[in-house]
Amino acid sequence: MTAAPQVVVLADSNSLAAATAARLVTAIIDAQAATGSASVVLTGGRTGTAVLAQVLAVPAKDAVDWSRVDFYWGDERFLPAGDPDRNETQAREAFLDHLPVDPARVHVMEPSDGKFGDDPDAAAEAYARLLVAKAPGEETVPAFDVCLLGVGEEGHTASIFPDSPAVHETDRTVVAVRDCPKPPPTRVSLTLPAIRRSREVWLLTGGESKADAVGLALDGATEVDIPAAGARGRSRTVWLLDKAAAAKAPGTHRA
Numbered sequence: 335m336t337a338a339p340q341v342v343v344l345a346d347s348n349s350l351a352a353a354t355a356a357r358l359v360t361a362i363i364d365a366q367a368a369t370g371s372a373s374v375v376l377t378g379g380r381t382g383t384a385v386l387a388q389v390l391a392v393p394a395k396d397a398v399d400w401s402r403v404d405f406y407w408g409d410e411r412f413l414p415a416g417d418p419d420r421n422e423t424q425a426r427e428a429f430l431d432h433l434p435v436d437p438a439r440v441h442v443m444e445p446s447d448g449k450f451g452d453d454p455d456a457a458a459e460a461y462a463r464l465l466v467a468k469a470p471g472e473e474t475v476p477a478f479d480v481c482l483l484g485v486g487e488e489g490h491t492a493s494i495f496p497d498s499p500a501v502h503e504t505d506r507t508v509v510a511v512r513d514c515p516k517p518p519p520t521r522v523s524l525t526l527p528a529i530r531r532s533r534e535v536w537l538l539t540g541g542e543s544k545a546d547a548v549g550l551a552l553d554g555a556t557e558v559d560i561p562a563a564g565a566r567g568r569s570r571t572v573w574l575l576d577k578a579a580a581a582k583a584p585g586t587h588r589a
């Protein structure tokens with residue numbers, strides 16, 4: 335079992351996004367210094383997208399070779415390409431379109447009008463095959479340097495919801511998710527076994543509506559009840575919170 339999660343509490347949502355963005359740039363610089371490249375799993379949601387937008391304001395971003403970063407998604411809303419609600423669309427607008435990334439290293443989950451049409455299972459299987467192709471040796475998922483994840487009010491992360499088929503998935507690395515409580519209803523998502531291949535998992539969330547889920551996740555809740563509790567990195571798990579979301583977290587030191 336990996337080390338206990340670290341908890342970092344920032345004053346408010348703006349400082350949460352800014353601090354996480356700076357941390358992400360440093361993590362990418364460190365990864366590239368060690369291996370020549372970096373791999374980051376992006377998340378949807380307001381907090382995750384705010385972090386990406388803040389990266390553009392990090393002076394050290396120019397020390398990153400953005401052409402040698404592989405970008406993946408933890409989940410995607412299964413919508414037509416370019417739909418404003420797609421995580422890909424929001425990430426491109428906030429961040430990817432403003433940096434010299436290598437388009438071949440931006441690994442999107444297929445849209446509902448893409449190669450596989452309106453078949454989320456086929457899109458999920460294709461993404462799983464991509465992960466195998468990018469993974470070392472016999473592994474089926476790359477060892478992502480950083481996996482960014484949001485957290486929902488009831489404890490979901492990526493598109494893995496409490497007591498859902500996705501949270502009980504132990505074999506597949508990517509699944510189609512239907513009838514999601516959070517719209518849109520159909521999504522494609524990494525599973526917890528895939529997320530746990532990450533070197534570092536960063537859960538980032540703010541606001542008092544998340545305080546209950548955060549408190550339960552950090553106080554021993556099962557991943558079936560609170561899927562975010564099962565999102566653990568192999569070497570580090572960090573919860574990046576604002577004060578409101580940390581209000582019920584056990585024993586946290588507030589920045």
Ligand SMILES: O=C(O)[C@H](O)[C@@H](O)[C@H](O)[C@H](O)COP(=O)(O)O
Pocket residue numbers: 377378379380381382409410411421483484485486490491492493516539
């Ligand atoms: O596609 C999505 O909706 C996200 O992947 C989802 O997991 C999100 O990160 C959380 O629901 C938190 O969203 P907020 O940060 O907007 O509360």
